[in-house]
Amino acid sequence: MLRIPSSIQPDQFAMLRIRRSSTGGLADPSQSDPARPDPSEMTFVAYRSDVYPERNEVFFEEHAVVVVLEGEKKFTSPTQDLHVHKGQILFFQRGCYSMNESIDANYRSLVFFVNEKLLKEFVGQHLDLFADTHEPVPESLILSLDSSGTFQTFIQSLLPYFGERTPFLNELLRLKYQELLLHLLEIDSRSSTPGQLRTLLWSIYQGQKTDLDYLMSTYLLKPLSMNELARLSGRSLSAFKRDFESHFHTSPGHWIRRKRLEHAHFLLRNTGKNVSEVSMEIGYESVSHFIKAYKQQYGATPKRA
Missing domain, CATH: 2.60.120.810 (Jelly Rolls)
Incomplete structure (x- = not known):
């Protein structure tokens, strides 16, 4: 890209x-x-x-x-x-x-x-x-x-x-x-x-600010840093984190990780994509890190989903 x-x-x-x-x-x-x-x-x-x-x-x-x-x-x-x-x-x-x-x-x-x-x-x-x-x-x-x-x-x-x-x-x-x-x-x-x-x-x-629901649904799977997301939202990094936590009741990093793993869970259940393909699609460069994160959220490895 x-x-x-x-x-x-x-x-x-x-x-x-x-x-x-x-x-x-x-x-x-x-x-x-x-x-x-x-x-x-x-x-x-x-x-x-x-x-x-x-x-x-x-x-x-x-x-x-x-x-x-x-x-x-x-x-x-x-x-x-x-x-x-x-x-x-x-x-x-x-x-x-x-x-x-x-x-x-x-x-x-x-x-x-x-x-x-x-x-x-x-x-x-x-x-x-x-x-x-x-x-x-x-x-x-x-x-x-x-x-x-x-x-x-x-x-x-x-x-x-x-x-x-x-x-x-x-x-x-x-x-x-x-x-x-x-x-x-x-x-x-x-x-x-x-x-x-x-x-x-x-x-x-x-200086109108971008709606956070629209922003996150649009860029959830894109490889953007927190600074880039803040800039796209029309906010400083500190204001972005503050508004995000007020709106979603959790930190941006935790929300993004959870939502990406939910998307991975859906792909594994409803498509023929393998663990490596799904891991790459949701932004994990390491398959082992993806498997560990997935198991922490769902209590089982991706292959057993």
Whole structure:
């Protein structure tokens, strides 16, 4: 499983980064150690021409915008199947899992990472654009939009920066970041389901917390750390643990372990999967650890379930 943007390497993608500080230029990715990313930088946009065929499970650590430049590709989430082509735009919410499958050797895309701090700054600077936003937050983790002529012009204006180095590049990319979001809001307002992106950005700006029942049912079997779960919930780690224990009356670690073993119990009784397969499916790297945990919860080994 790839975690992006942290899994993106300079030898696989062309990248532009924005420095979090308002001073200084843009670092050249070719001069940096990919194993030690500069904490003062964030990936703004990455460009790739895919190797065909390719199939990867991707976990989005940040909100992301995928712009299809050429070709076609399949994106499959737990609730959506999307077959995209040139001109389409996808907005992936942070925490989305997607199985990405290349079906076209000509596929090329730009992936913009929507940093939450800069996003909140953007909404705060344009509050008039979000007046009277009362629609419910979209349940889909992937929003699909169709590009416009003006958006295509914006994309073309960005491509030359991959080959240029200028002392003002960081400031220019910050402006491009704002331009990206304004274009997306304009497209969203004219879509078949207008206002979905606007509502989502407004909810992020307000810091709305994710429902814990929804969060845990969605990510129960995913290999996420406690810090990642807390971040997906819109809480600090301490607030996540506090709210979790108040809601579920037990600690997150104990609840996750119990629920995963309940799922394992169901699989062993109702499918033909063996102990090793079930152990791997619920996140145990060691079969012996799984057997021990299972016996503690059910009083018998998995084979005797």
